[in-house]
Amino acid sequence: MPKSLSPDQIRRYEEDGFVFPVDVLSPGEALACRAQLEAYETATGGPISADRRQKAHLLFPWANRLARDPRILDAVEDLLGPDILLWASTFFVKEAGSPAFVSWHQDATYWGLSGNDVVTAWVALSDAPVESGAMKFWPGSHKQPILAHEDSFAEDNLLSRGQEIAVDVPEEEAALIPLKAGQMSLHHVLLVHGSEPNRTDDRRIGFALRYIPTRLKQTKTEDFAMLVRGEDRFGHFTLEPDPVDALDDAAVAAHARSIDSNVKALYAGTQKTAFRA
Numbered sequence: 719m720p721k722s723l724s725p726d727q728i729r730r731y732e733e734d735g736f737v738f739p740v741d742v743l744s745p746g747e748a749l750a751c752r753a754q755l756e757a758y759e760t761a762t763g764g765p766i767s768a769d770r771r772q773k774a775h776l777l778f779p780w781a782n783r784l785a786r787d788p789r790i791l792d793a794v795e796d797l798l799g800p801d802i803l804l805w806a807s808t809f810f811v812k813e814a815g816s817p818a819f820v821s822w823h824q825d826a827t828y829w830g831l832s833g834n835d836v837v838t839a840w841v842a843l844s845d846a847p848v849e850s851g852a853m854k855f856w857p858g859s860h861k862q863p864i865l866a867h868e869d870s871f872a873e874d875n876l877l878s879r880g881q882e883i884a885v886d887v888p889e890e891e892a893a894l895i896p897l898k899a900g901q902m903s904l905h906h907v908l909l910v911h912g913s914e915p916n917r918t919d920d921r922r923i924g925f926a927l928r929y930i931p932t933r934l935k936q937t938k939t940e941d942f943a944m945l946v947r948g949e950d951r952f953g954h955f956t957l958e959p960d961p962v963d964a965l966d967d968a969a970v971a972a973h974a975r976s977i978d979s980n981v982k983a984l985y986a987g988t989q990k991t992a993f994r995a
Contacts, residue, residue: 722792731797731904735860736911738895738903742789742841748899752843752923754780755809758964769977771809774925775944776973778964781807785927790839791947793904794929797837801948803955805836805941806928806980812851812916819851822887822912825928827864829907830938836907836930842897843923850922851913853895853903856887859910897924942976 720728723737731737743751758778759766770777775785784790785804794802812818826834846852887910895903905911916922930943935954943955950957958976961969 720796722789723796728796731906734855734857734893735909736855736857736893736895736903736905739897739901740793740904741900742787742793742902743900745898745900748841748843751780751784751925752899754778755843755923765811765813766809770973771811772980773807773973773976774809775804775807775927775961776958776976777961777969779961780964781925782960784841784925785944786946790841790902790927793902794837794839795947797904798835798929798931799948801932801950802946803930803932803934803943803950804927804946805831805930805943805955808926808928810840810922810924810926812913812922814916814919814921816851817915819915820853820911820913822856822910824859824864824908824910826907830936830941831907831930832935832937833933834907835934836928838905838907839902839927839929840897840905841902841925841927842899843925844921845899846895846897846922846924847918848894848896849916850918850920851916852897852922853905853911853913854892855895855905856891856910857893860906860908862908862910864908936979939979941979 723731723740727737727740755766766774775782785807791802810820825838826836829836840853844850897903929946932945932948932950932952932954935941935952941955942958944958944960959968959972961972963969
């Protein structure tokens, strides 16, 4: 018996590779999360830095609570089962009027995980209408194997490598994924997806949470993840601690170790190591 998603939503995820919109936060809760992020940005004098956009759940208790929210995890459990690790999280922020975009790509290409049972929960902390550069998906593309990708390292690409699939995506088949603040989409790790620039006068803020079942392992290097539900009977990942206070010494140290591991996996075989997200 599903905990959150309906049988039709699960079927759509299996057929299309995604499901949306899924209501998880109230508008007020989403606004409160946005306010926490922007308070940090105000204190530091600018948008959150590229490295701290990655695995922010290790640095900020509010982001950790969001990643553990039962309303998110219940939906993820319906797709992955009861034993769940949070492998990564990323803030994807497009400033108002920004040319930033995300090229068509598959998430699994460089991650080095041993299987494809990976779900991304993309939680909107601001409204994300089509005009803001909402995500777009190629329905059913998760049924294909990993496609050839090319690295562009393009200046305005929010992806770390500017990776883009080396095949033409039929744009007329693209599904646009507008979300209201507090809603999320769920998509499969092999689903081809991207997004356009933000043409509105507000920031588009999303928090992408990458969940995996505990049975998966990293094939490239030592890796870290956070147990967020159930049991870890495999021990394939070094388990990460919850942050006690924002950016305290222990949280910063844990974040640095985990980010270093992610960089090694993501850039194995290349000379590029700088985050660009």
